[in-house]
Amino acid sequence: METDRKDGRTPNQLRPLKCSRNILHRAHGSASWSQGETKVLAAVYGPKAGTKKNEDPEKACIEVIWKPKTGQIGKAEKECEMIMKKTIQSICLLTINPNTTTSVIVQVVNDDGALLPCAINAACAALVDAGIPLKHLAVAICCCVAEEGSVVLDPTKLEEQQMRGFAYLVFPNSALSALPEGSYLVNGEPLEHGIITSVTHGVMSVDEYLKCVDRGRAACAKLSGFLRNSLQKSQFPSDTSSKAA
């Protein structure tokens, strides 16, 4: 069941990815990530002294500020902030700098579908640029379920609205480029198979959701490769931008 997509992509094909680091000079770390037309800019300031109220002083605190492209900050933005905060908390080593706050500011430059995954990817690249200690990285992807049940990756905004349902999935980035035999397994599945975050919209059957998770995992393996390549490039702004199709 092949779905014809408006921009001519196959259901498993991602949009062109672009990642640039160190674009803002005042921020301790910054990155911009674009998937097709969706572009997000992330900046990291930290660690700063002191934690916010009601936060555990024995751990580092992460604060996320989400700025939409237009309009006032409403419930949707607060929800995105909460999801990103919990996702980033699960990848950071929080006990290294206790009683500090790290702020991640996300600015939406253009929204053309798969906005939250793009923002998470940008935030991870910015955290690496700032040198915040992390356990592993996170890669995020959006999978849609079409009317007849097939799974389509990385939709545009129009496709998101037309499809029956979509899921934003975040997986841990594989720590090694090649997994040796007998690598670290949990319940018979390697670490990369665990879902860090999952947000779904629309109704789908349980099997369709599990299919989304499988496809998402495979695509995230490719995204991990791209992320690794782009982060390994040099620090200077002139040659930090890397592209992949």
Next chain:
Amino acid sequence: MGLLDSSGDLSAEMEVDAFRRLFPLRYYERHLAESIRPDGRPLGRARDTTVALGAVSSADGSALAKIGSTTMLAAIKMEVMTPSAESPDEGCIAIEFHMPPICSPIVRPGRPAEAAVVVSKQLSDTILSSGMIDLKELALVSGKAAWMAYLDIYCLDADGALFDAALLSAVAAFSHCKHLSPFLIVPTSYTLLLSLIHVSARYSLAVQIPVVSVNDKGKIVAFTEEGDGRKLEKEAVNKEKIKLTLGSIPFSLTCALHKKYILADPTSEEESIMETLVTVVMDSSDRLVSFYKPGGPALAYTSLVTDCVALTRHRMKELEKILDEAFSGMEVD
């Protein structure tokens, strides 16, 4: 390690409450190793749930839902409004979730709690995308008038699993909500028109939507039948109370994940210790409405996903029975 041994020795001497406060994770892990929780529940069991319909008599539909100590009060008020130009045949539902300071010591007046905003957004997404309410049913006159349902949910006691209790109370309030079929009457005299405009519209039974009519100018006005003893020149004879027909109803279960354990329906203490929460919403036709896992240190592997879904299915059957019992107890007509 020294610390581990010392706490192990201390635990024999320390009181249980002190150990629970000082080493909460260890306290819970001791229980989880025996597949039980401090309140005596097995890992997969939810707390006792009750639903009471019609708690707010002035609202068009209301319900009070309790899951353990978590208490949610939901009330629906219906109002007539003009539908938007893009969907002239559809009504509208506005969902608000409030956490007043009464519910929890961490909520203070003024700034809304972070949890309130997130649960509010999650609730509106779930209710609107599950297709429980067909918005076309709320239409009155195409392009001119449609019902707007304001659903307000107040948290009276926050003890974990807020989303579950809120969704249950919302579903119960919608299934309790009834409205009269609207009908058109055309007043033949100007004084009658004035009397129509100035009369308020709530029946004393107070579970219905007000009766409305359209006057010559095309404005929707409300009136009562026998409230003021005024007789109207034209009246419809049949006025049946119509319940909002609900499509497939969504039910949810929140689980806390910790290492390889899944704890169904966590209390607020469990939620704060085990930071990873998963909310699974399924509807009565066995479709997945939402699988919500907003980050957290524990990762969800495929086996965990299927286990959570199985627990939710089981919980769905319990909740359907509870709703049916509450409803049959309330049948007034």
